[in-house]
Amino acid sequence: MKKIFFNLVLITLSQYAFGQTTTFYDFNTPGQLSSLFNGVGATGSVSQLTAGGIGNSGGINLPGGTNAIFSTKEGYSLGPAGSSDTFESFIKSEGPNGYSGVGFTASVPVSASSDGFYRPTDAIGISAHGGGFIFHNGATNYTGNWTGSSLSSGITATKVSSVSNLLGEGSAFDWYKIIFKMTRATLTTFNLRVEIWTSDASGIMLESTASAIFEVNGVTNATIANAPILHSYFNFAGDRVRNLDNFSINLTGGGSVIQAGAPVILTSSASESNGVITANGNVSSENGGTVTERGFVYATTVDPTIADNKVVDSGSGLGTFTGSISGLSVATTYYLRAYATNSVGTTSYGSDLSFTTLSVLNKYGGFTLDASLAVDKYGAIGSGKGISRFGGIIDAPLASPKVIGDAYQGGIIAYILVSGDAGYDPTVQHGLIAATADIGPVSWNNGSNISTTAQGTAIGTGSANTNSIITAFGVGTYAASIAKAYSVAGYTSGWYLPSRDEFQKLYTNRVLIGNFNFALEYWTSTDPINLGWATAWSGSTFDDLDAFRPMQVRPVRSF
Structure with a gap:
């Protein structure tokens, strides 16, 4: 049979990556708890209120001595090996003893454990208390304390706390963020990680890093691994936790x-x-x-x-x-x-x-930037030269294609310009490079509210915005200044705070770029002409927020 290919495009599959999916419950909409969750235990004692949560917004409230589990009515599928699922919740820890945690269960309705932690019996999850934590893996529990002085076999201390009663004395505001990450190491084994962050009542972290981090790797749980549908949960046991807010799960690498x-x-x-x-x-x-x-x-x-x-x-x-x-x-x-x-x-x-997809004629009649497949003006293959998609002859050797996620010029390629973007050139690749990690938290302004001319929102306006902000605020430590001063591996200039649309591209390609934490908020360089406010990425969208508020910064540069 004769095969004919019409305008086919060669894809370099080193570029493909699974995206992320996040489900976020802020409990600001009345009825979320009753309509979106199934509960077991003393659920009648647990209330969703319009105040008492993070920033005194809506949240979950419960009296001391409450044992209850709430699991989502919606379900989740596990991704392939290498995928991960990250759970987060904010808790207000006020009582003298007790537990709260998050994780996955395959049971509907949930069967509660009788081990004192009141969590699903089949769970892969975490329970935290004042002095320590418990990793749950079905009937098996791995226990440890925050100082790392007493750990079950298999637990690794990545960071220990100097505060033994961390969830009792770590935050003067009594608010803490629990992060539990489950990575599917193989189809049958999981790696588990817990982080504790101290917070104020508005959800702003009191420190730039977690107070404690512990891991246990290589656990097996056939019930969770083989279940077609899982449900996320949060649980309470005893007297410790009186409020919970901003419960979320992020699926990365193939789960849905x-x-x-x-x-x-x-x-x-x-x-x-x-x-x-x-x-x-x-x-x-x-x-x-x-x-x-x-x-x-x-x-x-x-x-x-x-x-x-x-x-x-x-x-x-x-x-x-x-x-x-x-x-x-x-x-x-x-x-x-x-x-x-x-x-x-x-x-x-x-x-x-x-x-x-890429863009130089290849031997199959499609387009590529792979020099080994390029067809030159004489019809030779693999010459390192080619014919552009516009019909022009490219006599110079082809450069290796740059793709989103590549390490390049001190960072990671975050975006490649396309037709319609300012600065786009069909013959030369241009785009954005993101720093490999966040800086911060830091405020947007320099301690006072001053008008700037940093109103650019489009791709290509971040650098000018950054210069305008620095001209207005002068010397100091604030979002634009630390982005401009960023330096790594010999790349000491050209960095800036991304504009709103530039940061949108960072969010879109966040998996390929890596090392983001979107439970936190990120500054952009866009000033909405509202004195004392600036545009930030918050949760899953842009918002104009108080410019004094400390947030994360991810510097970028153009290439």
Whole structure:
């Protein structure tokens, strides 16, 4: 059979990566606790109030001596080996004894333990108390104290606290943030990590690093590993915790959120051959319904849906399936994920997988920047020269392609300019480089409210914004000044505080860039012309916030 390829695009699959999905419960909307969670234990004693949470916003309140577990009605699927799930909650620790924690359970309804911690019996999770913590792995508990002087076998102390009663005396405000991370090391083993951060009543961290960090690695839990649907939970036992707020779970590397009654669908992987993308998906559970349609959706924006480009599989029901995609635009970043729709019209999606197409004619008739595949003006392959997609001859050797996530010029490539961006050049790659880690927390202003001319929002305006802020505020330690002064590995100039749209690209490509903590807030260089306020990334969106507020900074530079 004769094969003909029309305008196919070669994808360098070192560029693909799974995205992140975050579910966040701020308890500011009345009825969240009762409508979104199932409860066991003394649930009648637990209330969702309009005040008492972080920043005196809505939150969960309970009297002393309450034993209760609340698990989400929505479910989650585990990702492949290498994926991770991060749970966070803020607790107000006021009582003399007791526990609170977070984690995963496969049980509906939850069966509560009788070991004093009142957590799901099948849980992989954490419980924290004044003097220490307990990692839960089904019937097995791993215990330790915050000073690291007494640890169960297998626990590693990454950072110990000098305060023995950390959740009783670590914060003058009695507020603490618990972070529990579960990494799927292999298909059958998990690595567990807990961090404790001290906080004020507004949710601002009192220190720039966690007060204590402990890990236990290589645990096995067949119930959790093999369950098609898991549920996140938070729990209370005893007298310690009186308030909880801002409960969240972040799925990184392939896990997905499953709505009640919706099928469980996974985006497994993707591969490329001669310009055709082959994607793999799996319906692991129909979740009480019948899957009538399954396939893949893709677009140039994150989280594509069935309203975007769609490739429908010929099969239905449970099991693995594949789909092929061709005819993509060159020099473009795409987002792809599997989907499944059941007989009542409910659609679930797997995790996003992103990849970027390149832009010089290759031997298959598509476009690439891979010199080994380039076709030069004489028809030779692998000459290191090529024919551009605009028909021009490129006689100079082709540079290696730069892709988002590459280490480059002292940082990580965070974004590559596309047509329509200021500074875009179809013959030369330009873009943004992000520093490899955050700086801060630090305020946006320099101790006083001064008007600036830093109103740029678009890509390409961050550097000018930063210079305008420094001109206005002068010498000091604040967001723009520390971004401008950033220096690493010989790259001592050109760094700046990103504009609003530049930071949006950092968030979009956060998995490939790495080392973000979006439980915290990040400053941009955009001044909204509202004296005393500046634009920041907060939670999952931009907001204009008090410029005195300490937040994180991620410097960037252009290339």
